[in-house]
Amino acid sequence: MANGTDSSEVLENLKLELRRGCLIVAVLAQLRNEQYGYTLRKALADDGLAIDEGTLYPLLRRLETQGLLASQWREEEKRNKRFYRLSSAGDLILKQLLEEWENINASLNKILQEASL
Amino acid sequence: MNDISSRNIDLVDRYLQAVRFWLPKTHRQDDLIAELGEDLRSQIDEKETELGHPLDKAETAAILRRCGSPMMVAGRLGPQRHLIGPALFPIYEFVLKMVLLWILVPVFIFILGPVNAANSGGNFGVAIASTLGDLWFALFIAAGIITLVFAIIERTNAHLGVECKWDPLKLPPVRREQPKQASRLKAVCELGFGWFGLIWLSLLPHYPVLILGPAAAFLKAGPALHTFYPLILALSVVGILRSAMTLARPEWIWFPLASQLANSVFVLVVLNYIIQAVSRSTSAFPFVMMQDGAHRQLAAIVNVSILLSIAATWLGVCIAAVVQSWQFMRYLRKRTPGGHLPESLRAR
Numbered sequence: 001m002a003n004g005t006d007s008s009e010v011l012e013n014l015k016l017e018l019r020r021g022c023l024i025v026a027v028l029a030q031l032r033n034e035q036y037g038y039t040l041r042k043a044l045a046d047d048g049l050a051i052d053e054g055t056l057y058p059l060l061r062r063l064e065t066q067g068l069l070a071s072q073w074r075e076e077e078k079r080n081k082r083f084y085r086l087s088s089a090g091d092l093i094l095k096q097l098l099e100e101w102e103n104i105n106a107s108l109n110k111i112l113q114e115a116s117l
Numbered sequence: 118m119n120d121i122s123s124r125n126i127d128l129v130d131r132y133l134q135a136v137r138f139w140l141p142k143t144h145r146q147d148d149l150i151a152e153l154g155e156d157l158r159s160q161i162d163e164k165e166t167e168l169g170h171p172l173d174k175a176e177t178a179a180i181l182r183r184c185g186s187p188m189m190v191a192g193r194l195g196p197q198r199h200l201i202g203p204a205l206f207p208i209y210e211f212v213l214k215m216v217l218l219w220i221l222v223p224v225f226i227f228i229l230g231p232v233n234a235a236n237s238g239g240n241f242g243v244a245i246a247s248t249l250g251d252l253w254f255a256l257f258i259a260a261g262i263i264t265l266v267f268a269i270i271e272r273t274n275a276h277l278g279v280e281c282k283w284d285p286l287k288l289p290p291v292r293r294e295q296p297k298q299a300s301r302l303k304a305v306c307e308l309g310f311g312w313f314g315l316i317w318l319s320l321l322p323h324y325p326v327l328i329l330g331p332a333a334a335f336l337k338a339g340p341a342l343h344t345f346y347p348l349i350l351a352l353s354v355v356g357i358l359r360s361a362m363t364l365a366r367p368e369w370i371w372f373p374l375a376s377q378l379a380n381s382v383f384v385l386v387v388l389n390y391i392i393q394a395v396s397r398s399t400s401a402f403p404f405v406m407m408q409d410g411a412h413r414q415l416a417a418i419v420n421v422s423i424l425l426s427i428a429a430t431w432l433g434v435c436i437a438a439v440v441q442s443w444q445f446m447r448y449l450r451k452r453t454p455g456g457h458l459p460e461s462l463r464a465r
Contacts (some may be wrong), residue, residue, distance in 0.1 A: 037152055038159035053156050053184060054193025057149065073151075082152050 021052060023103060027059060028094040031069060034085040036076075060084055068093055121388045128174060129157050132181050139191030141198075149194050157184065185393065209267045216259050227251040227432075301367065307360035315353045324345070329419075335412045336419065339397055339401035348387050355380065374445045381438040388431045395424065 026049050030040055037057060044051050063069045068090030073082050086094065133154050140146050160180050174182075184190060201209050230248040237244035285418055317327060326333040338346075359376045366372060395403045404423045407416050 023399065024349045032308075036155070041156070050192075053153060054190050057156075057194055059153055061145070061149075079155060079158065081155050082148075 012063050019049070023049065023055075024060065024063070024095050025094070027056070027063065028086060028090055028097070031084050031086045032091070032094075036081040036083050038081075040084065063090070071077065126158075128177050128181065129154060130240060132157070132184075132187060135187035136191045136194070139188045140195050142357070153188075153190070153194065154388055157181070163345035171437065199271075200264070201271050205267055205271055212267075214265055216263060217256055221252065221259060223254065227436075231432075277279050283349060300458070301364065303341050304360050304364040308357065311353065315350075315357060316318070318350055318353055318404060332415065332419070335408050336405045337408055337418055339404045339406045339417050341391065341398065341422070344394065345387070345391050348390075350386060352380075352384060355383065371448065374441065374448055376439065378441040378445055381434050381441055384434050385438060388427055388434065392431065394425075 023044075026044060027040070028048075030043055035043065036051075037060065040060075041051060041053070041056055044056075060069060060071075064071055064084070068087060069084050070087045071084045073080050074083075074086050133150050136153065137146060137150050140149060157180065161172055161177060166179065168176075225248055229251070231243070231246045233244040234241055320420065321327055321337075325337060329336050347360075359373075359380060362376070363373050397465075400406075402416050402420055405416055405419050407413060
C-alpha cells in the first residue's frame, strides 16, 4: 500500500463489497411493508444503510424481474408513485437469506473468537 | 403553483430529459425516468418542509448536483453494458498484443521498413515517415477488426461453448525455469571456430585470395579495411577469451549472458565507427580497390556489397543485443527473492 489515500480507497471498496449483499437483504426486509422508492431510501438511510438512487432503482428492478418483488403505480398526494412490496416468493427467499445470514454471522464470530485466542 | 415551484419543476424536467438522452431506448426508459422524477420531487418536497419555504433555483440545483451528472446517473440506472466482458477480456488482450506487438511491429520495422528505404532512392526520412504512417494505419485497422470480432463473440455468447469444453488434464505442465550452466560442447565449438577465424583473419593481409577469391588478382584491400583490421582482430581475440572463460568457469552462469551482451555492444560500437568513417570518407572504394585502372565497376559492386553486409550485421547485432539484454535482466530478476519459483507461481 503506497499511502493513506490508497488505504482509505481500499477500505471504501471493501466496505462497498460488504454492503452489496447486505443491501439486498435490507431492501427485501424493508419491503415486507409496502413502500415507494423515496420512502424506502429514507427508511434505509434512517437505519444506517444509505443508498443512492442509481443503486436502489436498478436493484428494485432486478429483484422484481426475479419475482421477489411486486410493484404498481398508484396516485398518492396528487402524484404518481411506484409502490413495491415483497411477493410470496420474495418472502420465502428472504427467510432463507436471513437463515444464511445467521449462519455466516455465527461462522464469522467463531472464526474471530478462534483468531483472538 | 407559484413561480418558484414552476421554475423548480422546469429544472427537474430538464435534468430528467438529459438523463433520458443517455438511457438505452427500451420500454423501461419511461418507467425509470418517472421513478427518478418522483424521487427527486419527493426530495424537493421534504427539503421545502424542512426549510419552511419553496426551494429556489440554487437549492434545487444542489439536490440535482448531489444526485450526480445525467450521464453518470443514466449509466447507473441502465443495464450494465460492456463491449468485451471479463470472461473474454484476457484472450482479447493476448490476441491484441500478439498481432500488434509481435507481428505487425516487427514486420513493418524489419521487413517493410528496409524495403521502403531501399526503394526510396536515398530519401530515408521520407521512407521512415511513410513506414511509420503505414504502421500506425495497420495497427489502427487491426485493433479495430480484433475488437469487432471479440465484440461479436461477446454478443453471440460464442465463447460459452469453448469455456465448457476445457479439460484440466490438458493444461500445460508448470514451467520450471532454472538457470542452466553453459553447454560445454557449445563453448568448445565456439573456441574452435574462434581460433579458426583468428587464423583466417591473420592470414588475410598476406593471402587476400582467402576473402576475394579469384578477384584478388585485380582487387586489393582499401584504406577502411587497413584502418579497421586491428579492431576486427581484437573482436576475434575477445571472442576466443570469452569462450575460454566459459569453458574454464562453467559455474559462472552469469558470465556467458553478460559477456555476450558486452560483446554485442562492442561489435555495435565498432560497426558504427566503420559506417560513420566510410560515410565521411572521400574515397569511392573504401573497402577494396583496383590493383590497376581496370575493373572499376566490379570494385564498386564489391564495396556496396560489403557496406550492405555491415548494415545488415548492425541490424542483426541490434536485435541480438535487445534479446541478450532481456535474457540478462531475466537472470537478474530470478536472483531476487522468490525468483527461483516458476514464473506462473510467482507473486505479481
